Amino acid sequence: MTTTQPGYWFDNALALDDIESGRYRMDISTGRYVDADVVRAEHDNIWMKVWQAAGRESELPEVGDWKEYQLLDQSFLLIRGRDHRVRGFVNACRHRGNVLCKGSGNAKRGILCQYHLWSYDLEGKLKGALRERENVLTQLDKESLGLLEVSVDCFAGFIFLNPDPNAAPLREFLGAEVVDLLEPYRLDQMVTVLDVREALNCNWKVVMDAFSEGYHISGIHPQLLQVVMIDPSTTRYRFFDKHSVSCAPFEVAGKKYGLEEQIEGIMGLPETFPSVTAVLPRFAELVGEYRDEAGVLNLPEGVTPRTLLQRATRETLTGMGFDVGGLTDAQMSDNNGWVLFPNFFMTVRAGEATVILAQPHESGDPNRCYWHILSVMWLPEEHREAFAAAHLEVTEAGSFPYFLALQQDYEQMPRQQRGLRNTRLEHMSLVKEEVVIAHFHSVVDRYLAGAAQ
Structure with a gap:
């Protein structure tokens, strides 16, 4: 092994004691979790301007496969074209704005609007319309009436979408260092073995905060202490412009540690x-x-x-x-915890990863959101079909049996949201061990201020 491998980032990374006091603001306003005005500001300044994971490439394996991606009041269509490239479009017909697709499916012959039967090819070009031969389109410029394209790219087996059609490339948003650190895991070769999305009664940032620190393990996941030894002094951090990675070396706890x-x-x-x-x-x-x-x-x-x-x-x-x-x-043993702004959290080690995507609720209610759990694993070819999981949308709260640690977080996050709604509580006070949360909110601050490029 040479020390040029990206995984050796840990050896020279920041320890808690290396992070100077005042580097990040540690008091976070509770208003950004409960205020409807913040939801609107995030809509305009974050969600309409950033790259965000919209699923796995494996969801669209065949030409013509499509799925809807909904973000607050916006709906987008992801579809694999005849050139096998995944593209994204505003999910609305150019005629009268009718939604074209709901859910997922295959449209190998093209996309047909059910309202007035306008049709589009897999690259979004307008193919035809009802009674076209009777010159219904005579006064219309057919070439200019294709579907409105949005920026889409793929990395590590994930489909990323940016509603801004003029967005900088995905890899520029992630940064070269982030790409170099993640590529050796070969996430694109892994199989999705869990794919669950459910509405939660909390703000999307409560989800991001919860998975960005291990400070809560003793209180919420005491069973983990029987297996894993928690030592904040050994955790290391690396902060990028918008993203971060942290790692606590894996050590097994024992009664006497023999x-x-x-x-x-x-x-x-x-x-x-x-x-x-x-x-x-x-x-x-x-x-x-x-x-x-x-x-x-x-x-x-x-x-x-x-x-x-x-x-x-x-x-x-x-x-x-x-x-x-x-x-x-x-x-091989240590989980690296990644935060990719704005809503992508991942723990990853050799051969497996669990991703949690947090997304605001389409109602615009700041007290509601979605979490989307994606677990991926490398499996030999002969086992992939047996273990591959289809997407599951949970509609009845409490009906899906998450594994214990996730279930504990599932129950805890709404409790925090109820507390955050108290008007006398003006801000949260982070401890140093929660520095990843502080870094995340510093990026939120920049976007809400309109300073991000």
Whole structure:
């Protein structure tokens, strides 16, 4: 391994003690969570101007596949053209503005408006109209009446959309460093194994805040403390113009933190992190190599349960045909937490990632939003169809069984929103361990002030 690998960002990244006091504002106005005027300001200054993840490329595998992407009061159409490129359009007929598509489907022959039967090809060009041969379009410029295109691009297997047709390229918005750090994970090769969207009774920024810090684990996820050791002093941070990444090295907690307790903790990880299951057989074999005839475990200097887990992960994924050559050993075990402005949070390590997208509610109510959970995993070809998940829109609150940690967050976030509505509470007071939240809100500040380019 060479130190030129992107994953070595951690070695020279900021620790909490390196972040100077006052770098980011730590008091956040509660008004931005509950004020309808803020919703309108965000609509104009953030959502209509930024790149945002609108789904996975795998949702549109065939020519003509389409899906609707709704954002507040705006509706967009994503469709894969005959050249296999995904494009985006305003989801409205150029004749009388009728919505063209709802949900998802396939329109290999083109897009047909059901109101007056105007039709468009997969590239958005107007093909024809009802009674066209009777010169109904004589006075209209057919060439200028194609669908209104919006900016769409793909990265890491995700479809990104920007409502601004003159937006700078996606990779410019992300930044070269972000692209370089994420590409080695090969997220575009992973299969979606969970795809759930549900309305929540909280502001979209409450969701982003909740997943941007580990300070709440002791209070909301006490079960995790039985498995994972939380040590803020070992967390490292990297801040970009609009985005950020942080990482707390994976350490297994144990009753006495001895070797056997750490091994036991790793073997119990699937209860919290199901994807570890595939790695455990090789991990058990590696541990067995260091036991003597009496079964006593003796690890030489430099070998720990963590390094054995990393080795087992690399060997297992490589053996299944997944290229992890661009990832460091630490990335075999350590989840990196990414915030891509404005609404994309992801934890990612070798072979898997969980993404949480937060989006304002179309009603415009600041006390409501959507969260969209996307879990992706690398799987051998023969297992992909069996584990691939279709999109699920949850319409009955509480009906979907999230895994424990997500369920705990699901229940907590509306509680916070109820507290934020108290008029006497004018601001939140962040602690240093919540610096990622502070950075995120500094970007929100810039956009709301209209200063972002």
